[in-house]
Amino acid sequence: MKTHFHIRHAVSAVVLALAGCATSQPAPEQRPVAQNTRPVARPKADAAEQAGPDAHTQRAFDDAVKSFQATQAAEKPDWTEPERKFKQVAAMDEDFAEVYLNLGVIYEKERKPDDAKEMYEKALAKKPSLRQAAENLAVMEENAGHQDKAIQAYQEMVQKYPQDGGSRARIAALYEAQGQGEQALKLAREALMRDPKNLTAYKVMMRVYLDEKNYSLAELVALRATKLDASDPELYFTMGEIALAQKDEVRAIEQFRHAVKERDDYLPARQSLAAIAVRHHDYAGASVQYEKLAQYQPKSAAAHLDLGIAYKGTGQVDKAFQQYAEVKKLDENNAEVYYAEGLIFEKNKSLPDKALEDYKTFIQKAGSIPGDHPVYESIKNCEQLIAIQQQSAQQEKDQKAKEEMDKKIKEQEEKNKAATDKDKPPAAGAPAAGAPPAGGKPVATPASAPAAGGPVKPAAAKPEEKPAAAPAEAAPAKPSEKQPPSPVDNDEPPDSAK
Helix, strand or coil: CCCCCCCCCCCCCCECCECCCCCCCCCCCCCCCCCCCCCCCCCCCCCCCCCCCCHHHHHHHHHHHHHHHHHHHCCCCCCHHHHHHHHHHHHHCCCCHHHHHHHHHHHHHCCCHHHHHHHHHHHHHHCCCCHHHHHHHHHHHHHCCCHHHHHHHHHHHHHHCCCCHHHHHHHHHHHHHCCCHHHHHHHHHHHHHHCCCCHHHHHHHHHHHHHCCCHHHHHHHHHHHHHHCCCCHHHHHHHHHHHHHCCCHHHHHHHHHHHHHHCCCCHHHHHHHHHHHHHCCCHHHHHHHHHHHHHHCCCCHHHHHHHHHHHHHCCCHHHHHHHHHHHHHHCCCCCHHHHHHHHHHHHHCCCHHHHHHHHHHHHHHHCCCCCCCHHHHHHHHHHHHHHHHHHHHHHHHHHHHHHHHHHHHHHHHHHHHHHHHHHCCCCCCCCCCCCCCCCCCCCCCCCCCCCCCCCCCCCCCCCCCCCCCCCCCCCCCCCCCCCCCCCCCCCCCCCCCC
């Protein structure tokens, strides 16, 4: 089964009492980035900026913050109420910059990046010193895969906010993702000097030590980070990767499960859990994780493809076909879906002709594939099966034709025999059909049962008795035979005494 690279979930910085989370589609080669979920107090207004809100507006703002925190802790967050309350605060004080910042965070959670960007820009317009808004905009560029723009935005923050550790930590994360570990560690340490509780800097150091296979230092940094924030899912995910690197799969699974427990939509941990399940042919367990991946990434063709393959592994081929159809809708150039679909036609449906069609489409769309790819063996098997089926079908067709011909011949023979019997004369001495017996009229045989006493058996003919012959005229005597004297020639009467 196909596996994915870890995706980066760069997230917005903490704003007031709210946690930010960027949810734009990240570049697939990126890793997860820290999410800071610690609430902070609203900073005092600068002298050049407006004074803080009045007491009534501040109470409304605090109520909106509590609504946000309650929603974030829910199993299935619904951001409708926090959004409504923050909008009410904005109506009370349209210059309250932090309100727009928090609305931007909510829109990111609702996967509305355009609306989020608009709110962050509005917050900066109201309060240029609002560093969190600038950082969130940079993070959105990073999530969108615009690395150059993100680095430029972070560098502008470094110049604008010299004592800011967050921007340095973000640049360090980008360097680490590009494999520049030494530079990443340098910036991470600079970030911690300015902000000792910066989780992003700690996570950068964890990953650099992991890449360098310095597992003891990586674990030490992880333990320090969990003391700062025990609810951050990325910390547990990274510790799971450290465990996997040490070939401790049991501990890795435990850490990945802890990550998704802290945040249900933390997809890198779910991807790792699914990969482990597939490795052990636990397709039921893999399907659970891929269902979540498809749920949180409904427009991801890869997520639906993996879910379909997991369903196929559990024998749910109809559900697999549904996922493959979704893949084709989302990505018409996806080649792998045709190979996966062909396997079902070949292995589960016994339809080698359809499987062969899918395999050929896979090769066409894939462009170049290795010569030892299993699709070539599958094509060979399908061609052999198709030949066998065609031969079997021809034999069946020939057998049916033979049976039909034999049936017609037999029917014709029966017709010829019936016609011959009808034209044949009756045998000598046998009465013609329907003629009365000799010497009288035909006697009708009653159809009633025989008389009481049982059936009458015909009497056996006596051997010495012969049926009397019918009288016939005497045949004329031959000249050589002697004849008795005729009464005409002899006047004497016959001797009656003799």
